[in-house]
Amino acid sequence: MSHASNAAQLQQAPPLLSVDNIEVIYNGAILAVSGVSLQVLQGSIIALLGANGAGKSTTLKAISGLVQADRAEVSRGTISFDGQSSLHVPANQRVQQGIVHVLEGRHVFAHLSVEENLISGAFVRKPSRQTAKQGLERVYTWFPRLKEKRTLQAGYTSGGEQQMVAIGRALMTHPRLVLLDEPSMGLAPLIVQEIFEIVSELNAKEQVSFLVAEQNIPVSLKHAHYGYVMETGRVVLSGTAESLLNNTALKDAYLGKKKSNSRA
Amino acid sequence: MLFLETLIGGLLAGTMYSLVAIGFVLIYKASGVFNFAQGAILLFSALLLVTLHEHGVPFVLAVLITLVALILLSILIERLVLRPLTNRSPMTLFMATLGVSYVIEGVAQGLMGANVHALDVGIEDVPVFIGDLMISQFDLIAAITAGVLVGVLALLFNKTRIGISLRAVADDTRAALSIGIHLNRIWQIVWAVAGVTGLVAGMLWGTRQGVQFSLSLVVLKALPVLIIGGFTSIGGAIVGGLIVGAGESLGEAYIGPLIGGGITPWFAYFLALAFLFYRPAGIFGERAIERV
Numbered sequence: 234m235s236h237a238s239n240a241a242q243l244q245q246a247p248p249l250l251s252v253d254n255i256e257v258i259y260n261g262a263i264l265a266v267s268g269v270s271l272q273v274l275q276g277s278i279i280a281l282l283g284a285n286g287a288g289k290s291t292t293l294k295a296i297s298g299l300v301q302a303d304r305a306e307v308s309r310g311t312i313s314f315d316g317q318s319s320l321h322v323p324a325n326q327r328v329q330q331g332i333v334h335v336l337e338g339r340h341v342f343a344h345l346s347v348e349e350n351l352i353s354g355a356f357v358r359k360p361s362r363q364t365a366k367q368g369l370e371r372v373y374t375w376f377p378r379l380k381e382k383r384t385l386q387a388g389y390t391s392g393g394e395q396q397m398v399a400i401g402r403a404l405m406t407h408p409r410l411v412l413l414d415e416p417s418m419g420l421a422p423l424i425v426q427e428i429f430e431i432v433s434e435l436n437a438k439e440q441v442s443f444l445v446a447e448q449n450i451p452v453s454l455k456h457a458h459y460g461y462v463m464e465t466g467r468v469v470l471s472g473t474a475e476s477l478l479n480n481t482a483l484k485d486a487y488l489g490k491k492k493s494n495s496r497a
Numbered sequence: 498m499l500f501l502e503t504l505i506g507g508l509l510a511g512t513m514y515s516l517v518a519i520g521f522v523l524i525y526k527a528s529g530v531f532n533f534a535q536g537a538i539l540l541f542s543a544l545l546l547v548t549l550h551e552h553g554v555p556f557v558l559a560v561l562i563t564l565v566a567l568i569l570l571s572i573l574i575e576r577l578v579l580r581p582l583t584n585r586s587p588m589t590l591f592m593a594t595l596g597v598s599y600v601i602e603g604v605a606q607g608l609m610g611a612n613v614h615a616l617d618v619g620i621e622d623v624p625v626f627i628g629d630l631m632i633s634q635f636d637l638i639a640a641i642t643a644g645v646l647v648g649v650l651a652l653l654f655n656k657t658r659i660g661i662s663l664r665a666v667a668d669d670t671r672a673a674l675s676i677g678i679h680l681n682r683i684w685q686i687v688w689a690v691a692g693v694t695g696l697v698a699g700m701l702w703g704t705r706q707g708v709q710f711s712l713s714l715v716v717l718k719a720l721p722v723l724i725i726g727g728f729t730s731i732g733g734a735i736v737g738g739l740i741v742g743a744g745e746s747l748g749e750a751y752i753g754p755l756i757g758g759g760i761t762p763w764f765a766y767f768l769a770l771a772f773l774f775y776r777p778a779g780i781f782g783e784r785a786i787e788r789v
Contacts, residue, residue, distance in 0.1 A: 302583075327677075340669050354676045403675075406677060
C-alpha cells in the first residue's frame with residue numbers, strides 16, 4: 234500500500250475534502266458507518282469501492298449532508314471541506330460551498346423537461362439569465378445528447394441519458410467536488426464507459442474533483458487516481474488505483490472469488 | 498334553455514370549488530400532505546379581512562395586511578409543525594394539519610369573535626343576460642377571478658425559478674435537496690401561495706354565504722373535487738370543480754324533483770364514489786412515469 238506516498242502528497246497541498254474517523258447512526262440506533270477516514274485532493278478522482286451495504290452511500294451522504302434527510306446523523310468524527318468543518322452546515326449550504334451529490338439511481342425530476350432539470354441545478358447560485366444560459370451550453374457541450382432531448386420529460390429518457398441529466402444538473406451548481414453514487418448502476422457497459430470518460434475529461438479540463446462510489450471496480454479504478462475499499466461500514470484497504478488493481482486480496486474478494494453480498 | 502342555464506350556472510359555481518381544491522393540490526404536490534387546515538386558513542383570511550374592513554381599514558389595505566398575515570402564518574406552520582416532522586409518515590403530517598386547523602380556528606375566533614360577518618366586495622349578485630341566457634353576475638365574476646388566479650399560477654409554475662423549484666421538490670424531494678434547493682423556503686412559499694388561493698376562495702365564499710365558522714367546512718366540498726380531479730393536478734382540480742358544480746346544479750334540477758329535492762349536500766360525494774370505482778387516481782391524477 235502506498236500510504237507513505239499519499240501522506241507526502243498531503244503535506245504539499247491541504248486536501249479539498251477530509252473525512253476523519255466518522256461514525257453514522259440511523260434512527261439513533263443503527264450503526265451504518267464506523268471509523269471511516271478518507272481524503273480527496275483538489276483535482277483528483279477518488280474511487281470508493283465495496284459491495285452492497287458496505288457503507289459507501291452513507292459515507293457520501295454524510296459528506297453532502299443528505300444523511301439528515303434519512304433521519305441519520307454523523308455521531309462522531311469530523312468532515313472538513315476546504316479547511317472548514319462542514320458537520321453543522323446544512324445540505325443546501327454545502328452545495329453553495331461546492332459539494333454536490335449525484336444520488337444513486339439518478340433521481341432526475343421525472344416530470345420536468347431535460348432542460349428544466351439542468352436549469353434547476355443553477356438555482357443555488359441565483360444566476361442571471363445570461364449566466365444560466367452559459368451554464369446550459371457548457372453542459373450541452375459535455376453531453377450533446379441532452380441538447381437533442383432538451384424538451385422531453387426527463388422520466389422518458391433512457392437510463393444512460395438520465396445519468397447524464399443527473400451529472401449535468403450537478404455540474405450546473407458549479408461544484409468543486411462531485412460525489413457520484415453508483416453511476417454505472419443498471420447501465421450497459423458501453424454507456425458506463427462513456428460516462429466515466431466524460432468524468433475523466435471533466436476532471437482533466439475543468440479540475441472538478443470526484444469521489445465515486447462504485448461496485449464496478451475495474452472501470453472505476455481505470456479512471457481514478459486513488460481508491461478506498463469499504464467493507465461492513467469501515468475502510469479496509471486504500472491505495473493508488475494501480476496498487477489496488479494489483480492487490481490480490483481485492484482481486485480475491487471482488488473480482489475472482491465472489492464473496493457473499495448478504496449484508497444488503 | 499333551462500338545461501343550458503342550469504349547466505352554465507353550475508359550471509360557474511364549480512370554479513369556486515376548484516379554487517378551494519387548488520389550495521390542497523399545491524400543498525399535496527410539494528409536501529405530500531393532505532392539508533386539513535386549508536379550510537381553517539380560508540376562514541382565517543376571510544375573517545381577518547372582514548374584521549379589518551369593519552374597523553375602517555380601506556379594502557385594498559385590508560387585503561394587503563391579510564396577505565402579509567398569511568405569509569407569516571405559512572412561515573410559522575413550516576417552522577413549528579412541518580420542520581420538526583420532516584420524514585414522518587403522511588398520516589402523522591395529516592394529523593398535524595388537523596391540529597393546526599383547530600389552533601387557527603380557535604385563535605381566529607378568540608381574536609375576532611364567532612359572529613357572522615357580511616362581506617361586501619362590491620359585486621352584486623344580480624342576474625345578467627348573455628343572449629337569452631340568464632347568468633348570475635357574481636358567479637361570472639367569481640369564475641373570471643378563478644381563471645385569472647389559475648393563469649397567474651401557471652405562469653409562476655412554468656416560467657419562474659420558484660415555480661421550477663416547486664415542481665422539482667414535488668417530483669423528488671431528495672434530489673431537490675442534493676442540488677441545494679432550500680426545502681424549508683419552498684414549503685413556506687407553497688403554503689403562502691396556497692394561503693393566497695384560500696384568501697381568494699374565502700372572499701368569494703364569504704361574500705356568498707357570510708363570513709362565519711361554517712366557512713371552514715368548504716374543505717369537505719373540496720374532497721370530492723380532489724377525488725374526481727386527482728390530488729396532484731391543478732388542471733384536475735379545475736375540471737373536478739366544474740364537474741361537481743355542474744353535477745350538483747343539474748342533479749338538483751333534474752334528479753332532485755324525483756326524490757324530493759335537497760340533493761346538493763351529498764351529490765358531490767355520490768359523484769366522487771362513482772369515480773373511485775372507475776378511476777381511483779382521478780381524471781388527471783399524476784401517474785408515475787415507469788419505463789420498462
